[in-house]
Amino acid sequence: MPEAGTERMEKIRAALEAALSVKAEEPVVLDVREVSSFADTFVLVSGRSDRQVRSIADRIERQLRGGGERPLGIEGTENGRWILMDFADLIVHVFLAEVRELYDLERLWSDAPQIDPG
Numbered sequence: 001m002p003e004a005g006t007e008r009m010e011k012i013r014a015a016l017e018a019a020l021s022v023k024a025e026e027p028v029v030l031d032v033r034e035v036s037s038f039a040d041t042f043v044l045v046s047g048r049s050d051r052q053v054r055s056i057a058d059r060i061e062r063q064l065r066g067g068g069e070r071p072l073g074i075e076g077t078e079n080g081r082w083i084l085m086d087f088a089d090l091i092v093h094v095f096l097a098e099v100r101e102l103y104d105l106e107r108l109w110s111d112a113p114q115i116d117p118g
Contacts, residue, residue, distance in 0.1 A: 011069065011090055012041060012117050018063035019045045024056045025097070030112040040089040041115070044105060046097045050080030057083040057094045 016027055024045035033040045047053035054077060061071060069087050076083040081099045085092040093105060 018059040019056050022055050022059050029115040031115050032112045035111045039091045043092045046095050046100050053080040
């Protein structure tokens, strides 16, 4: 399992805690530093409805903003099927479960090791 800095892990944990507080499912954290030039970490979570997906993304944004993190961009909130949240070194993907299965980012980024946020 790759090493991750304290500040990086705090940001990952904050995003996960926010997502799980509104019942996000199947959290996965990928260390993409060796396979991506645009981010260090991907966090992937799923929701059961478009409303829940939007709620998860909203909670993550509020949590990270509360810690001083501002998103560079957020896309997909209109339809709530796949919301991509760009926090520079951290990219959060909030999926409707069937959309996550369709795009299968875990397979697409299979060269990236998973991180246990502990």
